[in-house]
Amino acid sequence: MKETSIINHTISELIEILGDSDQGDGLHVHISQNRFEKIPISYPFRTDSYCLFLLVSGSLTLQLNLITHTLKKNEVMVAKPQVVAHIREMSPEISIISVSFTVDFILSNGFKKEDHDAFEFFTGNNIPKLKLSDEEMDSAVFLSKILERNQRFSLEKKPIKKSCYNLLLNYYYTIMLLFTKENSLI
DSSP states (O other), X not given: OOOOOOEEEOHHHHHHHHTOOOOSTTEXXXXXXXXXXXXXXXXXXXXXXXXXXXXXXXEEEEEETTEEEEEETTEEEEEOTTOOEEEEEEOTTOEEEEEEEEHHHHHHTTOOHHHHHTOHHHHSSSOOEEEXXXXXXXXXXXXXXXXXXXXXXXXXXXXXXXXXXXXXHHHHHHHHHHHHHHHHOO
């Protein structure tokens, strides 16, 4: 039996595969709207970045470390670096926002790794998936678009980018805490 190895992609390589322009320094916001005619990466791979997936419309089925997950409208999921990812299915009407960032981005922008380790949804052994309310979804899309615009047009304005990034992560963290608290009361 022939052994196959999992391909490792850097964040820059993934950006190129998706047909985006590199936004620089280990942070990338991808906003797709029904532009994929086929699955852009049809094989299992690993990446060097964290990734937040926010499904705006359609559905996405992917395997993360051989566990199948299906994301539907208004759902968000987090994947850590070195997780083996394999996109299995995408609906034709898919619209997805992904925010990817490397550990180097975290460390080179004055964030302490410990601050991010506090976000249990990044460091836990599970792969969290949340269903957002319409209001939460609108806010998450808005914050993602602000971060993406600042990435494209404000590369020299690190404090703005850092604030937008921090705001978006803290927003997801707050939703995760509320979800955890609500579900522990049941």
